[in-house]
Amino acid sequence: MPGAPAVLAPAYDHVVVGGGGAGCVVARRLAERGATVLLLEAGPDDAGREDVADAGAWPAMLGGELDWGLAYAPSPQVAGRRIPLPRGRVLGGSSSTNAMLWYRGHPGDYDGWGVPGWTWADLAPCLARAEGVLRVERPHDPHPVATALVEAVEAAGRQGAGGLAELAELTAASEDDGAGGRASRRWSTSRAYLRELPPLAPVPVSGSLTVLTGSPVLRVDVQRGRAVAVVHLVGGRAARTAVAGDGEVVLCGGAVETPRLLLASGVGDPADLERLGVPVASAVPGVGRNLQDHPLLEGVTLRLREPRGPVRDNGGGAVWNWRSSSPRGDAPDLHCFVTQAACATPAVAAAHHLDRSDPHLVGLGVGLMGSRSRGHLVVRDLAPGGAVDLHPGLLADPADRAALRQGLRDVLELADGPVFAALGAQRLAPLPPAGPTTSDTDLEEFMSLACTTFFHACGTAAMGREDDERAVLDPELRVRGVDGLRVADASAFPTVPTCNTLAPVVALAERLADLLAPWAVRP
Numbered sequence: 001m002p003g004a005p006a007v008l009a010p011a012y013d014h015v016v017v018g019g020g021g022a023g024c025v026v027a028r029r030l031a032e033r034g035a036t037v038l039l040l041e042a043g044p045d046d047a048g049r050e051d052v053a054d055a056g057a058w059p060a061m062l063g064g065e066l067d068w069g070l071a072y073a074p075s076p077q078v079a080g081r082r083i084p085l086p087r088g089r090v091l092g093g094s095s096s097t098n099a100m101l102w103y104r105g106h107p108g109d110y111d112g113w114g115v116p117g118w119t120w121a122d123l124a125p126c127l128a129r130a131e132g133v134l135r136v137e138r139p140h141d142p143h144p145v146a147t148a149l150v151e152a153v154e155a156a157g158r159q160g161a162g163g164l165a166e167l168a169e170l171t172a173a174s175e176d177d178g179a180g181g182r183a184s185r186r187w188s189t190s191r192a193y194l195r196e197l198p199p200l201a202p203v204p205v206s207g208s209l210t211v212l213t214g215s216p217v218l219r220v221d222v223q224r225g226r227a228v229a230v231v232h233l234v235g236g237r238a239a240r241t242a243v244a245g246d247g248e249v250v251l252c253g254g255a256v257e258t259p260r261l262l263l264a265s266g267v268g269d270p271a272d273l274e275r276l277g278v279p280v281a282s283a284v285p286g287v288g289r290n291l292q293d294h295p296l297l298e299g300v301t302l303r304l305r306e307p308r309g310p311v312r313d314n315g316g317g318a319v320w321n322w323r324s325s326s327p328r329g330d331a332p333d334l335h336c337f338v339t340q341a342a343c344a345t346p347a348v349a350a351a352h353h354l355d356r357s358d359p360h361l362v363g364l365g366v367g368l369m370g371s372r373s374r375g376h377l378v379v380r381d382l383a384p385g386g387a388v389d390l391h392p393g394l395l396a397d398p399a400d401r402a403a404l405r406q407g408l409r410d411v412l413e414l415a416d417g418p419v420f421a422a423l424g425a426q427r428l429a430p431l432p433p434a435g436p437t438t439s440d441t442d443l444e445e446f447m448s449l450a451c452t453t454f455f456h457a458c459g460t461a462a463m464g465r466e467d468d469e470r471a472v473l474d475p476e477l478r479v480r481g482v483d484g485l486r487v488a489d490a491s492a493f494p495t496v497p498t499c500n501t502l503a504p505v506v507a508l509a510e511r512l513a514d515l516l517a518p519w520a521v522r523p
């Protein structure tokens with residue numbers, strides 16, 4: 001389905017901008033409901049790429065040719081470090097480059113948004129529908145460090161006590177490797193929704209879907225308060241493709257590029273637009289505010305007695321979710337996963353003299369999923385992927401630092417316990433005697449070196465109730481003050497859910513297609 005069509009039609013019912021985690025879902029579902037749809041993706045096709053398909057290969061893609069190459073700005077809480085923020089620039093978006101954990105979150109995450117139409121009861125059917133398209137599997141042959149995490153939680157009496165450790169659900173499936181064996185293969189939204197679903201029935205029974213890769217969108221053309229066309233590059237030249245009649249443009253560019261596209265289209269804080277030299281189409285001060293992410297500690301490092309062996313599944317395989325003593329809501333707010341390799345920031349590696357290529361090393365990541373800190377972004381250059389200052393505010397809220405300290409202490413207790421000892425594990429970072437008696441100051445110093453992104457940037461074009469003046473989108477994901485323009489991606493979350501963000505993104509995309517469903521009954 002993807003590729004360059006010989007000729008683009010002058011107009012489509014809907015134009016979907018960004019073929020990522022959300023965009024592939026939105027485009028396919030709208031076409032199924034009877035619309036003619038154009039999906040525009042800046043990056044290349046992902047079909048046939050072994051780096052994308054091999055579930056264990058994703059770390060090698062970080063910062064590579066399929067990455068937008070963004071970074072969070074330095075802040076004191078992260079020891080003045082610049083933290084790379086990977087985002088997929090390829091069909092499937094970050095669902096083609098991510099770590100494949102599938103975690104639905106907690107009902108309270110969605111109910112807590114307080115936006116009509118977006119409760120758990122509204123979204124659970126969308127998740128179920130997505131799980132009928134994406135393959136979601138747990139590891140068939142888990143790595144010993146994955147089973148060790150689950151056993152360590154059990155041995156410490158923490159299983160079920162406000163938490164759960166289990167083999168991870170992954171958007172990857174054990175498939176024939178073509179050489180008589182099995183291998184774990186990725187199921188991105190591009191694979192699931194564009195390639196594996198049966199082809200659309202011919203027009204006019206259903207609509208049609210045209211996918212154009214290598215076509216970055218520069219802006220939406222807003223005239224007299226209505227989105228009428230998109231301006232995009234085709235073969236390096238600017239082209240203009242219109243939306244037909246009462247069709248719509250749906251922005252699915254992700255948490256950084258969607259607010260940039262809004263600003264490029266004249267939607268944003270008038271002061272930002274004036275600085276960027278863009279005439280105001282709609283004054284919406286919330287664009288680019290409310291940037292959120294989960295802080296993740298990459299640093300707890302163990303050296304096993306034996307080499308850890310070849311990578312299985314996604315290179316991890318098990319997770320533990322549990323509650324701190326003061327969680328943000330009802331959901332577990334702390335998260336731990338294993339890595340079948342060293343998982344330490346360059347700053348931790350330098351401070352602890354780690355040789356990250358040592359085949360005996362494994363890691364334990366510690367994330368704060370109920371983070372309260374908020375940040376913002378400042379677009380400096382309107383070109384896709386251009387300069388942007390990203391200030392996520394990681395660990396800025398003292399309550400976040402307290403909760404993550406507790407998470408780190410809990411994980412160190414497991415790392416030093418009998419289950420990992422049976423693997424001959426020796427803790428290399430943070431250096432012993434870090435443990436229950438270590439001071440908060442020492443732990444915070446380690447955290448400032450180990451803190452990085454959990455890759456869950458979101459919230460920068462948030463939906464909200466009709467009376468919420470900070471909201472960029474209304475409860476049906478319409479951009480305030482512009483007809484025929486919606487946002488359906490991670491930017492739309494009012495608050496980051498306590499889970500990895502692909503599942504809620506896909507649920508949101510499925511729901512948006514329902515909101516536009518009247519297309520299915522048009523003559």
Ligand SMILES: Cc1cc2nc3c(=O)[nH]c(=O)nc-3n(C[C@H](O)[C@H](O)[C@H](O)COP(=O)(O)OP(=O)(O)OC[C@H]3O[C@@H](n4cnc5c(N)ncnc54)[C@H](O)[C@@H]3O)c2cc1C
Pocket residue numbers: 017018019020021022023040041042043062086087088089090091092093094095097098099100101102103215216217218252253254255257258261384454455456457488489490491499500501502503505
């Ligand atoms: C390295 C990494 C690991 C992660 N691990 C996990 C995980 O294990 N589990 C999980 O649930 N989540 C994970 N995530 C997060 C998850 O993948 C994202 O939250 C999700 O994919 C976001 O979906 P999105 O549609 O908002 O954006 P994306 O999936 O990033 O898609 C945006 C798309 O829009 C395209 N685009 C942007 N601007 C333009 C433009 N101007 N014109 C045309 N196209 C454009 C991009 O190229 C991209 O294809 C990870 C993310 C990364 C990067």
